[in-house]
Amino acid sequence: MTPPLRDVPDADPMADDSATTGAGGQTRRTLLRGAGALAVSAGFPMPAFADDAPALPTAGTPFQAGLVTDLARALAARAYVAPRTDDLPGALADLNREQYAAIRTAPGSAVWAEAGLGFTLEPLHRGSVFKDRVALALVEDGVVRPLPYDRARFETDTTQIPTLKEDMGYSGFKIRARFDGGDLADFAYFQGASFFRLIAAGQGFGVTARALTLRPADARGEEFPEFRAIWIERPGPGAPLVVHALVDSPSATAALRMSLRPGAASLCDVEGTVFARTAIDHLGLGGMTTSYLFGPYDRRGADDARAAVHSSGGLQIRTGSGEAIWRPVRNPETLQVSSFVDDNPKGFGLMQRARDYRAFQDDVQHWEWRPSLWLEPLAAWGPGSVTLLEIPSDSEFNENILAYWRPKTGLAARGELAFSYRQHWCWQPPEPVPVAVVSGTRSGRGTTEARRLILVDFTGEGLAEVEALRTQLSVSPGAITANRLYRYPERKTVRVAFELDPRGEKACELRLALLRDDTALTETWLYRWTP
Numbered sequence: 001m002t003p004p005l006r007d008v009p010d011a012d013p014m015a016d017d018s019a020t021t022g023a024g025g026q027t028r029r030t031l032l033r034g035a036g037a038l039a040v041s042a043g044f045p046m047p048a049f050a051d052d053a054p055a056l057p058t059a060g061t062p063f064q065a066g067l068v069t070d071l072a073r074a075l076a077a078r079a080y081v082a083p084r085t086d087d088l089p090g091a092l093a094d095l096n097r098e099q100y101a102a103i104r105t106a107p108g109s110a111v112w113a114e115a116g117l118g119f120t121l122e123p124l125h126r127g128s129v130f131k132d133r134v135a136l137a138l139v140e141d142g143v144v145r146p147l148p149y150d151r152a153r154f155e156t157d158t159t160q161i162p163t164l165k166e167d168m169g170y171s172g173f174k175i176r177a178r179f180d181g182g183d184l185a186d187f188a189y190f191q192g193a194s195f196f197r198l199i200a201a202g203q204g205f206g207v208t209a210r211a212l213t214l215r216p217a218d219a220r221g222e223e224f225p226e227f228r229a230i231w232i233e234r235p236g237p238g239a240p241l242v243v244h245a246l247v248d249s250p251s252a253t254a255a256l257r258m259s260l261r262p263g264a265a266s267l268c269d270v271e272g273t274v275f276a277r278t279a280i281d282h283l284g285l286g287g288m289t290t291s292y293l294f295g296p297y298d299r300r301g302a303d304d305a306r307a308a309v310h311s312s313g314g315l316q317i318r319t320g321s322g323e324a325i326w327r328p329v330r331n332p333e334t335l336q337v338s339s340f341v342d343d344n345p346k347g348f349g350l351m352q353r354a355r356d357y358r359a360f361q362d363d364v365q366h367w368e369w370r371p372s373l374w375l376e377p378l379a380a381w382g383p384g385s386v387t388l389l390e391i392p393s394d395s396e397f398n399e400n401i402l403a404y405w406r407p408k409t410g411l412a413a414r415g416e417l418a419f420s421y422r423q424h425w426c427w428q429p430p431e432p433v434p435v436a437v438v439s440g441t442r443s444g445r446g447t448t449e450a451r452r453l454i455l456v457d458f459t460g461e462g463l464a465e466v467e468a469l470r471t472q473l474s475v476s477p478g479a480i481t482a483n484r485l486y487r488y489p490e491r492k493t494v495r496v497a498f499e500l501d502p503r504g505e506k507a508c509e510l511r512l513a514l515l516r517d518d519t520a521l522t523e524t525w526l527y528r529w530t531p
Contacts, residue, residue, distance in 0.1 A: 063233075073273075084133070254274045279413045352371065475510050478529075
């Protein structure tokens with residue numbers, strides 16, 4: 001059964017005069033210089049930029065490789081101008097969640113609906129929390145074809161969409177795709193800040209990716225880069241869908257090329273470059289957010305009949321040295337920030353390992369259908385840290401868990417940073433963990449009120465039969481008592497039971513693995529205990 005769709009939440013920068021010449025003798029340099037304000041083709045709304053900003057390519061412009069990168073570089077050299085939202089009528093800006101969700105794509109109005117391709121596009125209306133305009137355009141036969149606003153693309157039963165004289169643009173777009181040659185089904189969303197979401201066949205939407213992450217949980221306040229313009233290439237038979245995005249924010253711009261391929265595990269290859277307007281000391285790449293309200297080891301304040309409520313259960317990491325790490329995520333009482341220092345990580349992701357209905361007992365949300373998102377760099381990332389933020393939440397609709405890669409070195413003003421990675425939106429990561437995995441974490445009151453009993457299960461072929469298992473368990477600060485192993489060969493599982501004595505501390509970092517001699521037979525279980 002297909003799960004129901006969920007709606008969640010100065011100087012000339014061009015130094016190369018040998019730019020490729022396109023149709024009509026226009027070069028990329030010519031297009032970028034523009035004539036003062038943004039060039040606007042008939043019916044194509046442009047986002048607000050500085051008066052001396054580079055011109056976006058207009059209708060009929062050849063779309064050449066590197067064009068969006070050049071635009072982002074040139075835009076970073078200009079002053080930042082915040083997107084306009086005052087052009088959105090109150091009848092749309094004031095819509096609540098339910099009212100906005102009632103605005104649907106009219107049947108037959110999707111882009112490429114009659115073309116028989118493997119994809120269709122549905123522009124998304126502006127309104128409610130999605131107030132910002134994103135300039136959308138197709139790339140067909142090598143040239144740009146803008147997508148102007150069209151009221152006929154939408155229908156609604158309850159929400160009144162006002163008739164406007166001016167083109168109000170769109171807030172993003174949805175992609176429908178054919179999974180394994182089947183009927184068209186929901187596949188991806190690009191909407192809100194620089195957020196995008198994909199799913200694999202048979203899944204419901206859950207984790208959200210970010211094109212760029214700046215200063216999360218920073219005392220100066222987080223900065224949310226935004227999609228300003230997006231170009232979507234018309235795909236050939238059997239080819240992936242290629243999306244080009246221009247991202248803008250007060251501190252930086254970015255250009256991304258994303259190649260999307262739906263399947264039993266959907267893939268998104270991302271190539272991008274960040275351009276700094278100002279010095280950036282807190283940059284996040286490969287950002288992803290998810291929701292975690294409660295689970296079997298953390299039911300803080302949960303008066304709920306369901307067994308668990310979360311889109312992802314933990315953070316999985318494969319370090320540059322090959323160590324496999326599992327870090328259960330939590331809904332803490334106070335903001336928690338964890339950094340896992342590494343050099344050239346092999347991958348990381350927010351994973352949903354619980355795939356049985358009984359793990360959640362939720363007949364509406366079906367959390368067991370949510371995608372895991374595994375990210376692997378396609379080039380060396382150097383030193384840095386996988387960073388995890390856990391934010392207190394009282395709602396299952398809040399994406400309160402954030403993970404991203406933070407390079408050790410920041411980006412100087414006018415600096416550039418190129419990156420690439422592959423995302424696997426999947427049921428299971430592309431390569432199995434080479435050792436026994438953490439299959440369960442539970443926590444409860446210990447033998448005294450001050451102590452906590454913690455149970456950690458590891459599951460793997462033959463693990464329970466290994467005679468000389470050695471427990472590698474540590475905590476800092478605090479102390480461990482009553483450490484015991486329980487073997488369950490019929491379940492291929494070994495349980496480690498121990499008590500944590502925090503000794504009055506407000507946070508304790510725990511580390512656990514099972515070894516034979518000095519060889520790790522399991523993932524490394526990491527956990528931060530807080531009251």
